[in-house]
Amino acid sequence: MRAVVTVTGKDKKGIIAQVSAFLAEKGVNIEDISQTILGEYFAMIMIADIKDAKEELSVLAQECAQLGKKIGMSIYMQHEDIFNAMHNV
Amino acid sequence: MFSKNDVLETIAMVEKEHLDIRTITMGISLLGCIRESAEETATKVYDFVCTKAENIVKTAKDLSGEYGIPIVNKRVSVTPVSLISAAFPEKAPLIGKALDDAAATLGIDFLGGYSALVHKATAEYERIFIKTIPEVLATTNRLCSSVNVGSTKSGINMEAVKLMGEAFKEAAYLTKDKDGIGAAKLVAFCNAVEDNPFMAGAFHGVGEADVVINVGVSGPGVVKHALEQIPDADLTEAAEMIKRTAFKITRAGQLVAKEAAKRLNAQFGIVDLSLAPTPAMGDSVAQILEELGIETVGGHGTTAALAMLNDAVKKGGVMASSRVGGLSGAFIPVSEDIGMIEAAEKGAITLDKLEAMTCVCSVGLDMIAIPGDTPATTIAAMIADEAAIGMINNKTTAVRIIPAPGKRVGDQVSFGGLLGRAPIMPVHNCDSSRLINRGGNIPAPIHSFKN
Numbered sequence: 402m403r404a405v406v407t408v409t410g411k412d413k414k415g416i417i418a419q420v421s422a423f424l425a426e427k428g429v430n431i432e433d434i435s436q437t438i439l440g441e442y443f444a445m446i447m448i449a450d451i452k453d454a455k456e457e458l459s460v461l462a463q464e465c466a467q468l469g470k471k472i473g474m475s476i477y478m479q480h481e482d483i484f485n486a487m488h489n490v
Numbered sequence: 491m492f493s494k495n496d497v498l499e500t501i502a503m504v505e506k507e508h509l510d511i512r513t514i515t516m517g518i519s520l521l522g523c524i525r526e527s528a529e530e531t532a533t534k535v536y537d538f539v540c541t542k543a544e545n546i547v548k549t550a551k552d553l554s555g556e557y558g559i560p561i562v563n564k565r566v567s568v569t570p571v572s573l574i575s576a577a578f579p580e581k582a583p584l585i586g587k588a589l590d591d592a593a594a595t596l597g598i599d600f601l602g603g604y605s606a607l608v609h610k611a612t613a614e615y616e617r618i619f620i621k622t623i624p625e626v627l628a629t630t631n632r633l634c635s636s637v638n639v640g641s642t643k644s645g646i647n648m649e650a651v652k653l654m655g656e657a658f659k660e661a662a663y664l665t666k667d668k669d670g671i672g673a674a675k676l677v678a679f680c681n682a683v684e685d686n687p688f689m690a691g692a693f694h695g696v697g698e699a700d701v702v703i704n705v706g707v708s709g710p711g712v713v714k715h716a717l718e719q720i721p722d723a724d725l726t727e728a729a730e731m732i733k734r735t736a737f738k739i740t741r742a743g744q745l746v747a748k749e750a751a752k753r754l755n756a757q758f759g760i761v762d763l764s765l766a767p768t769p770a771m772g773d774s775v776a777q778i779l780e781e782l783g784i785e786t787v788g789g790h791g792t793t794a795a796l797a798m799l800n801d802a803v804k805k806g807g808v809m810a811s812s813r814v815g816g817l818s819g820a821f822i823p824v825s826e827d828i829g830m831i832e833a834a835e836k837g838a839i840t841l842d843k844l845e846a847m848t849c850v851c852s853v854g855l856d857m858i859a860i861p862g863d864t865p866a867t868t869i870a871a872m873i874a875d876e877a878a879i880g881m882i883n884n885k886t887t888a889v890r891i892i893p894a895p896g897k898r899v900g901d902q903v904s905f906g907g908l909l910g911r912a913p914i915m916p917v918h919n920c921d922s923s924r925l926i927n928r929g930g931n932i933p934a935p936i937h938s939f940k941n
Contacts, residue, residue: 459551459555479556483745486745487496487500489491
């Protein structure tokens with residue numbers, strides 16, 4: 402099962418380090434990362450494999466949101482199916 | 491595979507444009523709960539609903555977490571109670587109470603189906619049942635009621651129309667300390683659908699499976715935002731944009747509906763494509779019409795813009811879902827839509843314009859507060875007008891009107907939450923009682939004879 406982790410907000414140091422450390426600790430394997438910076442705005446999208454994750458996706462998603470609050474970014478973790486459904490015919 | 495922009499677009503829809511799944515509604519057949527006495531039936535109904543829908547709130551929470559899309563309401567609809575209580579109609583309130591208790595136990599916000607289908611004629615047990623509705627709505631919190639008074643196939647049952655005029659009046663009077671909220675939980679329908687997930691008009695039709703999941707999507711804010719990106723587009727392009735946006739919204743609903751049905755051991759029923767507004771800023775159908783170019787909703791051109799919106803939403807939605815049903819169109823409730831509330835306060839939108847708008851969109855005169863001294867026969871006449879529009883145009887129409895006790899034009903009612911607030915709108919004062927007191931049926935239109 403794969404999930405999409407999206408991190409957005411004002412660019413600062415160590416965002417990738419903190420998010421990937423958190424995911425590694427939860428047993429989530431990052432398969433792909435893409436990142437852009439537009440002015441001061443930072444947007445990163447990760448595709449993550451969560452089949453060996455230590456927690457359910459809904460719990461991980463909540464924890465991601467909390468981590469986001471802590472580091473001043475907006476972080477979402479969502480099942481990839483939502484994007485496949487909405488953006489593919 | 492999706493692109494980075496697709497991901498960011500979805501997140502923006504949720505964060506800034508109020509994209510949500512408006513309701514997951516579990517339809518439950520109560521036909522197997524009928525017992526010899528009302529008391530036994532009520533006990534069975536409570537147990538059955540609590541068992542079947544036990545996990546609905548948890549499942550909705552899990553799905554919401556996994557997909558990152560809020561699921562606002564969890565609801566249940568049941569077989570019309572008039573059928574369950576046909577052998578003891580005067581005791582139907584016991585079943586109403588059991589359903590309300592079940593809704594409280596489950597932690598859902600509304601349960602619909604304290605309903606009767608009398609579109610051709612009123613049986614004696616249904617007559618007694620309809621008269622219990624106001625008291626039941628006044629003594630329960632989460633129970634909703636609806637009565638189907640007409641259909642294209644059978645015409646309009648004018649006796650039922652008259653009874654419903656009285657029911658609205660009494661339901662409001664019995665809840666006068668709460669601005670007449672009882673009437674806000676009551677709907678009179680023409681061509682009622684059996685798989686509607688939205689309240690207050692949801693009930694579980696007898697043609698349905700035992701347990702079904704129907705999902706209502708929403709997203710007026712998403713549609714408005716999409717239109718804001720093309721302010722100078724012609725209406726062909728605007729319609730195309732609405733269609734594409736409706737497609738995306740509906741796909742999210744379809745995904746959630748299928749997954750919810752699987753986890754709740756229910757059949758996937760339908761996705762209802764309605765654009766349902768809330769009183770929140772930026773979640774308004776009226777503001778979509780204004781974005782299309784009408785200064786204030788209610789102005790000339792509103793009906794045309796609404797017709798286009800409603801049709802484009804359906805076209806996008808039908809392509810996106812394997813099973814579409816329910817009401818599927820744009821809702822235009824007054825008290826639940828900030829754009830409508832503001833237009834009504836300015837006097838820009840009137841009951842007459844709202845009636846015209848209901849000819850081209852789903853549902854009807856919805857959540858409109860009128861003076862408390864409006865005669866029951868005048869309310870019945872409004873129901874008759876609306877039922878006639880539905881009957882002739884082969885579409886579902888409804889009336890949910892609140893004759894707010896003690897209030898006049900210029901006053902306001904406030905129900906809080908999703909039901910919102912509304913200024914009292916003026917009604918025509920001429921007397922329609924002779925028409926209503928004639929009784930009988932308005933015969934089915936000629937185009938209903940298709941066999």
